[in-house]
Amino acid sequence: LTFVKANFSAQYKVDVVFFERPASAPREACDVAASFPGPKPTGMGPGVVFINGQCMDGTGSVWTPAGEMTLQAVPFEGYVFRGWTFDNTPTAQAQISSIQVKGPMMVHPRFEPGKRARFYTLPRGLKLEIDNTVVNTVDPERNTYTYPIPGYFDWVAGSRHVVSGVSPQVDVDNRTWVFKEWNNGGKQNLPVTVDDQTNVPFEMTATFVRGVSVSLLTEPAGLKLNIQGSDNSAPAKNFVWGVGMTYEVSAPAEQVDAKGRKYLFKGWSNGGATAQKITPDESQIASGIRMTAQFQAVPQAVISSSVPGMKIAIDGAECTAPCRLDRPAGTVLNLSVPQVVQVSEVSRYEFAGWSDGGPASRTFTVSADAQAVTAMYRASHRLLLASDPADGADLFVQPASGDGFYPVDTDVTITAQAKPGFRFRRWDGDLSGTSRSGVVKMSSARLVRALFDEVPFVSPTGVKNAAADLPEPGVAPGLIAIYGGSLAKSFEIGNAAPLAQTLGGTVVLVGDRLLPLVYVSPEQINAQLPADLAPGEYELVVRTDGMADVKSTFTVVRNAPGLFSNPVDSVAYAVALHDDGSPVTVGNPAKRNETISLLGTGFGPYDRRVLDGFAAPPSPVAAVVDPVEVIAGGVSIRPAFTGATVGLVGLTTTRFRVAAAATGLQEVKVVVNGRASNTVILPVE
Numbered sequence: 016l017t018f019v020k021a022n023f024s025a026q027y028k029v030d031v032v033f034f035e036r037p038a039s040a041p042r043e044a045c046d047v048a049a050s051f052p053g054p055k056p057t058g059m060g061p062g063v064v065f066i067n068g069q070c071m072d073g074t075g076s077v078w079t080p081a082g083e084m085t086l087q088a089v090p091f092e093g094y095v096f097r098g099w100t101f102d103n104t105p106t107a108q109a110q111i112s113s114i115q116v117k118g119p120m121m122v123h124p125r126f127e128p129g130k131r132a133r134f135y136t137l138p139r140g141l142k143l144e145i146d147n148t149v150v151n152t153v154d155p156e157r158n159t160y161t162y163p164i165p166g167y168f169d170w171v172a173g174s175r176h177v178v179s180g181v182s183p184q185v186d187v188d189n190r191t192w193v194f195k196e197w198n199n200g201g202k203q204n205l206p207v208t209v210d211d212q213t214n215v216p217f218e219m220t221a222t223f224v225r226g227v228s229v230s231l232l233t234e235p236a237g238l239k240l241n242i243q244g245s246d247n248s249a250p251a252k253n254f255v256w257g258v259g260m261t262y263e264v265s266a267p268a269e270q271v272d273a274k275g276r277k278y279l280f281k282g283w284s285n286g287g288a289t290a291q292k293i294t295p296d297e298s299q300i301a302s303g304i305r306m307t308a309q310f311q312a313v314p315q316a317v318i319s320s321s322v323p324g325m326k327i328a329i330d331g332a333e334c335t336a337p338c339r340l341d342r343p344a345g346t347v348l349n350l351s352v353p354q355v356v357q358v359s360e361v362s363r364y365e366f367a368g369w370s371d372g373g374p375a376s377r378t379f380t381v382s383a384d385a386q387a388v389t390a391m392y393r394a395s396h397r398l399l400l401a402s403d404p405a406d407g408a409d410l411f412v413q414p415a416s417g418d419g420f421y422p423v424d425t426d427v428t429i430t431a432q433a434k435p436g437f438r439f440r441r442w443d444g445d446l447s448g449t450s451r452s453g454v455v456k457m458s459s460a461r462l463v464r465a466l467f468d469e470v471p472f473v474s475p476t477g478v479k480n481a482a483a484d485l486p487e488p489g490v491a492p493g494l495i496a497i498y499g500g501s502l503a504k505s506f507e508i509g510n511a512a513p514l515a516q517t518l519g520g521t522v523v524l525v526g527d528r529l530l531p532l533v534y535v536s537p538e539q540i541n542a543q544l545p546a547d548l549a550p551g552e553y554e555l556v557v558r559t560d561g562m563a564d565v566k567s568t569f570t571v572v573r574n575a576p577g578l579f580s581n582p583v584d585s586v587a588y589a590v591a592l593h594d595d596g597s598p599v600t601v602g603n604p605a606k607r608n609e610t611i612s613l614l615g616t617g618f619g620p621y622d623r624r625v626l627d628g629f630a631a632p633p634s635p636v637a638a639v640v641d642p643v644e645v646i647a648g649g650v651s652i653r654p655a656f657t658g659a660t661v662g663l664v665g666l667t668t669t670r671f672r673v674a675a676a677a678t679g680l681q682e683v684k685v686v687v688n689g690r691a692s693n694t695v696i697l698p699v700e
Contacts, residue, residue: 061126129169191226193257265290361460436500482577520560531628
């Protein structure tokens, strides 16, 4: 043995002090207390206490470790417990309590003589309710009792209590009794205060009378009656009333049941008045009392809607559904409901018909019985369609809808048709997938978006004269315009002369020849068509770095004259110059007999070569080979000169004299080798 350890735990002394020492031996008092709340013989002192389960009937000490200590006080007959005192500090803790022990302390229970309260009933042996607890009372003819005696209490002086008679109740002989009053005239739930004369017992007797079963009914069942000043809405009103006691019952002249139906009082089954006083007697104990209040229903029409809280017009006045109308039989009502009830911008209810048929505005005749009619609506939701980019496609739906709303759960097929220059990628929003067609169920509002990728393209007739749309197809050497989408990455304009063959990484080829470029943009490219291209069909290729090539075929003709114009308020005014080089405008019109110059392109071959992409030199001049005619104001004029515009690329100038009789806005066009140009407007003074 090499090591021994002794473990100790601290305990604290608790002194228990009794102010009145019991006369009995400790063991006897503790044995009696152990049977609590059984009989307690007198003469054993005020009571005992239990400290952590250890019984003490007098002053002494216990040792207990730190922590919670349980306390229980057991007063004996004739005594009451008032509370505990801890270290000379009174508390109001209950008979069974606990306290935290943190060191030595003194505890004493406060017992004192109690006020004896005795409760009896007449007849004897019935039950009472004392402080909300049902208790028995003494019946000397049937039983003898030792402590505790039924109906006997030891109460603290000055304490307050509430006493009542259990009513109705059935005694051991199966007779029914009803509480009438206390011997001091008090009624149910009587408050009593205990005096401090502990040597004088406190006694009370509750008087009961025989009970009579009473049934108060309504026809039809479930309506209200006023019984003893209180409404009662139970379907059956069953009571037990005391013999010789008077009760009041009455029926309301009119009332509305739980479903909103109005009823009028007709009479009682006993022929009595609307309000009656009933006093049961001994002869009715066996048979009981049964009375029925009879009511007559008022004809009622219930006008409702499947849309909760909707406004319904009845005889021109609005009512919030459901509308309950008490009207004489045969009354004709004019009903009107809206065709559409808007819930939000994307949801609404649409009128589907009345439950008995008929349009939204109709008449309704009230019958002798209750009847109901409902405006039936069906939910409808909106389908919102969009494409990205916004102009990338046409979207088609089946079935079609005038405003995009569909009845709930409708299956709608949506098809996306890409416009030129766009390729369908996928659906977004409430529809998914990469197929161009899809189906959505309109269980709620839906948003469907079609996503597209831009792809380069040239419009089917996208190669045109750069000046204007011409009356006849085909283009001639000169300036042309190429229309489409995604043709170039951005807008780029080159030098006026010489023209570049590439702008912003974009080139235009006809065969293996690069065209001189005026400018490029995603939607339009202006270029010069070489002068030596023979008439015929050609393939044009637009090629941009990082983008797919786009191709188009077009037709080259010998002559395709186009006149440039300046649109103002939808009027295509001619691009024309005075002799001094100033522009002809409405404010600076041409003069009669003045020679002016019209600008155009595509007039046809010249009599001498002008280098493609370079400005026409001032000398020698290059004249159009084919015959040219100017039609101005319906008059044919032979131009003084038609040829390459000096200092510019790809343009043709035709100079002619304004007729002496010309005035106002003159329609002007040129005809080259039999092919007419577009028409422009020339202001003449």
